[in-house]
Amino acid sequence: MKLTPNRNISNIEGDAVLPRKNGELVFHDAWERRAFALAVALCEQGHYQWDEFRDHLIAEIDAADKAKAQSPDTSFPGYYENWLASFEKVLIEKGICTLDQLPSKTTE
């Protein structure tokens, strides 16, 4: 199977733009890679439209930015934490998982 990157995904713009350095994707930890791959894989398989995921991502980033503006010194969720939260939301929304199946159910 030859995968071709979905240009809707690799060309996300604005606040939701993928973290890159010298054009390449930046992942700090293994979980970020996996979270990226999970969200892209399920989208590619048609479980949701990219826009549906992206709208959540933009909202999460926006909320994180606002929280950061209010208290600049405290830790705020990074890009892939927002990404992960968006992924979980879209899974629930699409009925792919139920809330109590999610590992983060206790944090909300």
Add this chain to the structure above:
Amino acid sequence: MGNEHSHGSSAHSAPPNPYLEKHTTPEQTEALEKRVRTLESLLIKKGLVSAETLDKMVETYENDIGPLNGAKVVARAWVDPAYKERLLKDATPAIAELGFSGLQGEHMVVVENTPSVHNLVVCTLCSCYPWPVLGLPPAWFKEAAYRSRSVVDPRGVLHDFGLTLDESVAIKVWDSSAEIRYMVLPERPAGTEGMSEEELVALVTRDAMLGVTKAESRVA
């Protein structure tokens, strides 16, 4: 660094990137690792995805976006004269033909290197950059030294990058702006006649597409 110039729209420079710093503590990282691992096994158990697909997915995206987009454009132009003509005439639609878009109203212009003319791309004002084809700009592209010196002493700049051109070769410097983004079509290296388009892609570096180096017949 940051946005030293904010003339024009936000699309003017490469997108800001506040997420490059790692900010999680080891405890948070561990909790996130666990959360993703649990999610992954849940989705694997549901038969929605396989670990192998995920690996392949990451590999594809890590290797196949960024400078490679521009490299594909160059390789196509090397093997397909009709495509090259379209590219040099009107680059934006020609680049879109290969599926690369994401420009926000800026116009792409591709300039061709020949044995007698060498092109160099700069943005003297800040760091305008054709990022949908070349990814994010390298740090030196944004530095004042490169931005100012490439205009007054392009030959010296190229020399610093290890490229010494014959005096007979004219150097053209292209100053990017909010409206126009330039990319260099490097010369196809000698001795690559038998190579496939796919093999050629690997020879095209970001630096060659900015004009600070040439494409070489072997990857360094």
